[in-house]
Each structure stands twice: as structure tokens, then as C-alpha cells.
Amino acid sequence: MYRWDFLPVLANADLLLQGLVNTLAVTGTALAFGIPLGLALALARLSGRRWLAWPAGFVIEFFRTTPPLVQLFWFFFALPVLIRVEMTPFMAAALTFSIQSAAFFAEVFRGGIVSIERGQWEAARALGMTPPQSMRRIILPQAVKRMIPAFMERAIELMKTTTLVATVSYADLLFQANEIAQKTFRPLEVFTVAAGIYFTVILLFSLMARQLERRLAVSGESTVH
Amino acid sequence: MAEPLLRTIGLRKSFGEREVLRGIDLSVAPGERIAILGASGSGKSTFLRCLNFMEIPTAGSVELGGRMLGAERKRRDGGIDRVYAEPELTRVRQRVGMVFQQFNLFPHMTALENVMEGLRTVKGVKAPAARERAMAELARVGLADHAEQYPARLSGGQKQRVAIARALAMDPELLLFDEPTSALDPELVGEVLGVIRSLAEEGRTMLLVTHELGFAYHVATRVIFIADGEIHESGTPDEVLKHPQRERTQAFLARHREFSL
Ligand SMILES: Nc1ncnc2c1ncn2[C@@H]1O[C@H](COP(=O)(O)OP(=O)(O)OP(=O)(O)O)[C@@H](O)[C@H]1O
Numbered sequence: 001m002y003r004w005d006f007l008p009v010l011a012n013a014d015l016l017l018q019g020l021v022n023t024l025a026v027t028g029t030a031l032a033f034g035i036p037l038g039l040a041l042a043l044a045r046l047s048g049r050r051w052l053a054w055p056a057g058f059v060i061e062f063f064r065t066t067p068p069l070v071q072l073f074w075f076f077f078a079l080p081v082l083i084r085v086e087m088t089p090f091m092a093a094a095l096t097f098s099i100q101s102a103a104f105f106a107e108v109f110r111g112g113i114v115s116i117e118r119g120q121w122e123a124a125r126a127l128g129m130t131p132p133q134s135m136r137r138i139i140l141p142q143a144v145k146r147m148i149p150a151f152m153e154r155a156i157e158l159m160k161t162t163t164l165v166a167t168v169s170y171a172d173l174l175f176q177a178n179e180i181a182q183k184t185f186r187p188l189e190v191f192t193v194a195a196g197i198y199f200t201v202i203l204l205f206s207l208m209a210r211q212l213e214r215r216l217a218v219s220g221e222s223t224v225h
Numbered sequence: 226m227a228e229p230l231l232r233t234i235g236l237r238k239s240f241g242e243r244e245v246l247r248g249i250d251l252s253v254a255p256g257e258r259i260a261i262l263g264a265s266g267s268g269k270s271t272f273l274r275c276l277n278f279m280e281i282p283t284a285g286s287v288e289l290g291g292r293m294l295g296a297e298r299k300r301r302d303g304g305i306d307r308v309y310a311e312p313e314l315t316r317v318r319q320r321v322g323m324v325f326q327q328f329n330l331f332p333h334m335t336a337l338e339n340v341m342e343g344l345r346t347v348k349g350v351k352a353p354a355a356r357e358r359a360m361a362e363l364a365r366v367g368l369a370d371h372a373e374q375y376p377a378r379l380s381g382g383q384k385q386r387v388a389i390a391r392a393l394a395m396d397p398e399l400l401l402f403d404e405p406t407s408a409l410d411p412e413l414v415g416e417v418l419g420v421i422r423s424l425a426e427e428g429r430t431m432l433l434v435t436h437e438l439g440f441a442y443h444v445a446t447r448v449i450f451i452a453d454g455e456i457h458e459s460g461t462p463d464e465v466l467k468h469p470q471r472e473r474t475q476a477f478l479a480r481h482r483e484f485s486l
């Protein structure tokens with residue numbers, strides 16, 4: 001019978017905590033850049049102008065169909081050769097996951113936008129709104145509300161995918177766990193705790209999203225003026 | 226007769242191969258209320274939608290306030306097309322209000338916000354003034370006490386009245402109604418027709434597609450019957466509804482009266 005001993009993990013709690021902070025930093029950065037960039041890509045793809053739609057479509061499909069690990073290696077090892085910049089593990093990770101998540105968010109945005117009934121566009125246009133005004137005031141607020149579940153799904157997927165950054169020696173939660181495991185010879189305990197941390201953080205996020213959804217549903221539908 | 230507010234000349238619209246409007250000439254004087262009748266698929270909605278350019282006419286032209294809309298462009302084969310720039314259409318739509326069969330209220334906004342939206346976003350009116358104006362329009366349709374309700378909490382009749390207030394807030398010179406009561410439960414039709422009648426009494430100019438023959442008879446100043454994308458018969462309500470001259474109009478009216486009391 002295996003004898004569990006969590007004390008060595010506890011002794012290294014500060015390292016794990018730092019790993020968690022780093023994981024959240026990459027995830028947060030990717031979300032902060034990925035969401036607006038995703039919206040821009042979606043709008044470009046829906047614009048109906050070929051010179052905008054086509055490149056946007058290419059970026060979206062390219063980053064959705066290539067393995068994230070290949071993208072990460074490319075940004076970390078290949079890009080510095082091309083443009084002679086010093087790439088820190090964090091920069092490479094932030095860049096990769098910002099663009100990669102933008103590609104996925106673009107499809108979430110697009111799905112939300114096209115799901116809005118034609119009548120909403122018509123009512124907006126009939127008032128004399130321009131297409132950008134209709135999009136901003138009428139279509140997007142409704143689309144975003146419908147997107148929350150799909151959006152949450154992507155954000156969770158993103159956080160899990162960021163574990164790949166350990167491969168370029170970025171000290172995220174998984175990287176730190178691995179270090180501690182090798183140091184303490186307690187992989188079972190360390191990885192159990194690491195899994196527990198991922199589980200807890202992601203569960204908290206989902207609950208918050210659920211709460212937000214419920215709030216929007218209760219107030220009828222509210223957007224801030 | 227006064228200068229027409231709106232005039233269509235040889236208005237045509239095709240969807241692909243299918244020609245839905247085949248040359249409609251109609252002149253609308255200020256204060257006129259024109260009821261448009263016709264069988265399903267005859268092109269009534271398409272005609273209305275060409276007037277605020279929700280659909281772009283394939284041929285012919287539209288004059289608003291004496292000015293012909295769009296610009297000419299020579300085709301390669303020597304013929305002439307009319308092209309319409311988005312900014313001009315945006316201005317036209319502010320002058321020509323539309324009320325839809327399915328209301329199309331903005332579900333993420335309260336009744337008041339729905340009515341304020343055009344004032345704020347399109348006309349750039351400041352919030353306090355827009356609010357005041359929107360409240361006045363809601364009061365006019367009898368919904369001042371529902372201003373803070375979201376559309377999901379309103380009945381169909383109330384939704385359509387908010388939609389009318391939303392259109393009125395823009396001060397349109399012409400109002401288009403496309404079967405405004407067809408999506409309503411019978412007991413809710415009256416409240417919407419009541420509002421439209423009060424607008425008629427104010428002397429507003431309107432075009433109304435409707436199957437409510439009685440309402441058309443009492444409220445319209447002119448009735449036109451559309452068949453196969455053309456104006457088949459036109460005249461006063463008495464002429465068209467009581468003494469139709471043409472066979473298809475007679476048949477249409479007979480079908481409508483078949484089950485009435
Ligand atoms: N966007 C479109 N694309 C293709 N065909 C269309 C489109 N809009 C309308 N049509 C066709 O044009 C014809 C006329 O349609 P329209 O909606 O104007 O008729 P209507 O007189 O309003 O009928 P109803 O009483 O059923 O509302 C129909 O055959 C319809 O299928």
C-alpha cells in the first residue's frame with residue numbers, strides 16, 4: 001500500500017504558487033490580446049471584402065489546424081532567427097497563445113454574430129444606422145451574450161493548453177510541479193496537487209461565468225449604456 | 226394636387242430569375258394613407274422594402290420629396306443603372322420609418338431604450354433629451370408605464386406599439402407598415418390598429434400592407450391591389466373594396482370575405 005506524504009509538496013508550496021501565477025499570467029495575456037484580436041478577425045472574415053476576409057480566414061484556419069506545440073516552437077526557436085529578437089519563454093508563450101486563441105475566439109464571435117436574426121439587422125438599418133453602428137449597438141451585445149458558454153469552453157481549453165509552455169522552460173504550474181517532483185521524489189503527490197489546483201481554478205472560473213450568465217438572463221437582457 | 230412626398234417610377238425588383246415587381250408607378254401625396262392589398266407572394270412586402278431600400282430596386286427609380294434617389298451609371302451595353310451609396314440610403318431610412326410584422330424590437334434593451342436608440346445613435350441626441358422624447362412617444366402609444374420593461378415581458382400588442390413608438394421617434398415623413406397585426410393574437414389586434422388610426426387622424430403619411438379589410442376601408446384614403454408585381458387596381462376604399470372593377474380583385478375580396486360574419 002502506497003503511503004501518501006504531502007509534506008514535501010507543502011514545503012515547496014511557494015514554487016507551486018509561483019507556477020500558478022505564471023500560468024495565470026500567460027492565460028490572462030492570451031485572453032487580453034486574443035479576444036480583441038479574435039473579434040477583429042471575425043469582423044474581417046464577415047466583412048464581405050475579399051481582401052480582408054481572405055487573409056483573416058487564412059490566419060484563423062492556419063492557427064486552428066496546426067498543433068499548438070509546433071506554433072510555440074516556431075515562435076520560440078524560428079522567429080528569433082528571422083527577425084533577430086531575443087525571445088523570452090514568456091514572450092513566445094504569450095505571442096503563441098494570443099494568436100492561437102484569437103483564431104478560436106474569432107470562430108466563437110462569428111458563430112454568435114451569424115446566429116442573430118436577420119430582423120435585428122433590418123430594424124437597425126431601418127432606423128438609419130450604418131452597418132458598423134448596427135454591429136456595435138444591436139448585434140454584438142446580443143451575440144456576446146449567446147457566446148458566453150462557448151467562450152468559457154475556449155478559455156478553459158486555453159488554460160489547459162498553456163501547460164505546453166513548460167517545453168520552452170517557462171516556469172508555469174506544470175513546469176514547477178515537475179521540478180518539485182524530481183527534487184522530492186514524490187511525483188504522485190506533486191502531480192495530484194497540481195491537478196487539484198487546475199481543477200479548482202477552472203471550476204471557479206466556470207462558476208463565475210455561470211453566475212454572469214444567470215445575471216444577464218434575470219435582468220431580461222441588460223447592456224450598459 | 227400637392228407635390229408628391231414619394232413617387233416610384235417603373236419600379237422593378239428581381240430575385241435572380243424571378244421578377245417580383247414589374248414596374249410600379251405610385252405617387253404618394255403628403256397626408257395620404259394608402260392600404261396595399263394582394264395575395265401572398267404578390268410582392269407587397271418587396272414593394273415596401275424597396276421604398277426604404279431594405280431591398281435595392283433592380284430598375285426604375287424612387288423620388289423622395291421631389292429628389293430622385295441614387296445616381297446613374299452607364300452599363301457596358303449602353304443601358305443605365307441606378308446605384309445607391311450607403312450614406313444616402315442611411316439618410317433616406319431616417320425619413321422613411323418602417324414597422325415590421327415581427328416587431329423586431331431589440332431584446333437587450335428596455336422599451337424606453339428601444340425608442341431612444343435611433344435618437345442617440347443615429348441622430349446624436351443627448352441622453353436626457355432623447356429620454357424625454359422617447360417617453361413622449363411611449364405615452365402616445367399608451368405604454369409610458371412599461372418604459373422599463375424588456376421586450377420579453379411585453380405582450381405582442383405592446384411590442385408592436387413600442388416598435389411604432391421607435392419609428393415615430395425619428396420624425397419620419399413617411400411610415401411603412403408591413404402587416405403590423407398579422408403576428409398578433411386576435412384580441413391584441415385592436416390596440417395596435419387603434420394606435421395606427423390615431424396616427425392617421427394626425428394626418429401622417431403612411432403605406433400599410435394589411436389583410437384587415439375593414440380597417441383599410443375606414444382609415445385609408447386610397448387602396449391599391451397588387452397582383453403579379455403590378456398595381457392591378459387602385460382607387461378610393463369605396464371603389465376598390467366595395468365596387469371592384471377587375472376580376473382578380475373581386476376574387477381576392479371574395480376569398481377574404483368567405484368566412485366573415
Ligand atoms: N430575399 C428574397 N430572395 C428571393 N426571393 C424573395 C426574397 N424576398 C421575397 N422573395 C420572393 O418574392 C415574392 C414576393 O414576396 P413578398 O414577400 O414581397 O410577397 P408578399 O406580397 O409580401 O406576400 P405575403 O402576403 O406572404 O407577405 C415571393 O415569391 C418571395 O418568395
Ligand SMILES: [Mg+2]
Pocket residue numbers: 269270271403404
Ligand atoms: Mg409580406
